[in-house]
Amino acid sequence: MGAIHRWVLLACLLVLSSCGQNQQVKDSQLTLMKTTNPSPIVTQKNKSNDHVKDIEQDVSSFPELYDVAVVKGKKDTLVVYKVKHLYRFKMKKIEKNINKMLEQKYPDENFTISSDYKIFLETVRLDEKMKSSKYTAKNAENRFNEIVNMTKDLK
Known part of the structure; x- marks a missing residue:
């Protein structure tokens, strides 16, 4: 049972880390749609x-x-x-x-x-x-x- 739990935990961590990478891409794309008002x-x-x-x-x-x-x-x-x-x-x-x-x-x-x-x-x-x-x-x-x-x- 211990080995199965480790594999499940590892799989969950991989899924969560890949979701985080996709979120970074979405944030940079939203920059074009949001008002940023950069200083001169x-x-x-x-x-x-x-x-x-x-x-x-x-x-x-x-x-x-x-x-x-x-x-x-x-x-x-x-x-x-x-x-x-x-x-x-x-x-x-x-x-x-x-x-x-x-x-x-x-x-x-x-x-x-x-x-x-x-x-x-x-x-x-x-x-x-x-x-x-x-x-x-x-x-x-x-x-x-x-x-x-x-x-x-x-x-």
Whole structure:
């Protein structure tokens, strides 16, 4: 009887551990559907992010959007957003309006704008990496440039 109980216990532990792994996958997938409101990011450590916060607030003011992330690099500013489901059929118009507003309000900035979920997810991951003390400003700028290039490849 003792050996049977051990096998049953082992089988239960295997089933429970596999359930835990599936839960981790589901949590990462839900990140795309939940509002995360990542803080504005500046890839250079010595730069202030006040200007970037203003950009985030301006873009967040659009009623069609429910989540916005802004990253300021050396040359470019990446604005990534999620569109509410009811407005998804107007995405081109929304992007045009956001671009127009940003160009008028911040003429000296070079904006890259995207509503792609993958780009949003990569931006959130960059934010998480930058919170680590081991992640350098150079690494952040390189990853930022990779994300900006991804947006150009998707268009």
